[in-house]
Amino acid sequence: MPVTLNQLSSFLAVAREGSVSAAAEKLYVTQPSISAAVSALSKEVGVELTERVGRGVGLTAAGEAFRPYAADVLGLIEQGRRAAQEASESATRTLSIVAVATAAEFVVPSLLRAFAAAQPEIRLSLEVANRATLFERVLEHDVDVAIAGRPPDDERIDGRAFLPNEIVLITAPDDPLASGKPVRADQLAERVWLQREEGSGTRELVGDFLGDHDLRPQTLTLGSNGAIKEAVRLGLGISLQSRMAVDHELASGALGQIAVRGGLPRREWYALRSATVPPRPAVQLFLEFTHGPGGKRAFKR
Numbered sequence: 001m002p003v004t005l006n007q008l009s010s011f012l013a014v015a016r017e018g019s020v021s022a023a024a025e026k027l028y029v030t031q032p033s034i035s036a037a038v039s040a041l042s043k044e045v046g047v048e049l050t051e052r053v054g055r056g057v058g059l060t061a062a063g064e065a066f067r068p069y070a071a072d073v074l075g076l077i078e079q080g081r082r083a084a085q086e087a088s089e090s091a092t093r094t095l096s097i098v099a100v101a102t103a104a105e106f107v108v109p110s111l112l113r114a115f116a117a118a119q120p121e122i123r124l125s126l127e128v129a130n131r132a133t134l135f136e137r138v139l140e141h142d143v144d145v146a147i148a149g150r151p152p153d154d155e156r157i158d159g160r161a162f163l164p165n166e167i168v169l170i171t172a173p174d175d176p177l178a179s180g181k182p183v184r185a186d187q188l189a190e191r192v193w194l195q196r197e198e199g200s201g202t203r204e205l206v207g208d209f210l211g212d213h214d215l216r217p218q219t220l221t222l223g224s225n226g227a228i229k230e231a232v233r234l235g236l237g238i239s240l241q242s243r244m245a246v247d248h249e250l251a252s253g254a255l256g257q258i259a260v261r262g263g264l265p266r267r268e269w270y271a272l273r274s275a276t277v278p279p280r281p282a283v284q285l286f287l288e289f290t291h292g293p294g295g296k297r298a299f300k301r
Helices: 005-017 020-027 031-045 061-087 101-106 108-118 131-139 201-212 225-233 243-252 281-291 293-300
Strands: 050-053 056-059 094-099 123-128 145-148 157-165 167-171 193-195 219-221 239-242 256-258 267-274
Touching: 005 020, 005 031, 005 050, 005 061, 020 031, 056 061, 061 131, 094 101, 094 108, 094 131, 094 281, 101 108, 101 123, 101 145, 101 225, 101 239, 101 243, 108 123, 108 281, 108 293, 131 145, 131 157, 131 267, 145 281, 157 281, 157 293, 167 225, 167 243, 193 201, 193 225, 193 239, 201 239, 225 239, 225 243, 239 243, 267 281, 281 293
Parallel strands: 094 123, 094 145, 193 219
Antiparallel strands: 050 056, 145 267, 157 267, 167 239, 167 256
């Protein structure tokens, strides 16, 4: 018996939700149908793909290995369906975007406003995810375009930079090191460094900087860039942030800035997409706009 789309969607729902009951509720089917589909898929693949984990269901090592292929198949079919419908003009052209938090707040709105004015017939959607989840969404074809920092070392993801992302080291406004005179990196070893949760690009940025300078300071993890800015303002620590995210606070004096000898990491914003399928016309239009004169005008404005 060949593998069916129902089996793949049931398997992925169990993988995402962590239980048969939650997967059934998500897909609006019965629990026995989910169990039967996953069992049939395991038989067809030749190994057990799921196992009991406490009161829920998790993936075996084989299931984890199989998961990206299942997601790829379903994602490709969905992308193909949308491309066919849009080509026959039987469906509204759509563009789905996922962005990391900083980009979603400070980069994407200007870009979408300008693009929507140029292509008003394309229906746009935006969601926010951390860096790790964002790459998963691209690989599973759940979104058309992602906006984030440097792409992963994965040939399945195509990325091209379109906007500089200046990084600054923020501190409390009354910090003596915020005088403007560059300091050595080792002078920051005794400071508390504030970072985001696992999977965040900001956390990766902080971790890379500390590792590059062989610093092992105390760290404190907070759940949002807003929380980090407020903690920095109150003198609880220092952190690396995109200038876009803190420009207002720096200009108003709510935050201070520490200059570091040798400078800080250079970063850019990238538009990312799956490299395994050709972009639909709406996606191609957005990418051309982002990297062309229209995108540059959007940020100058």
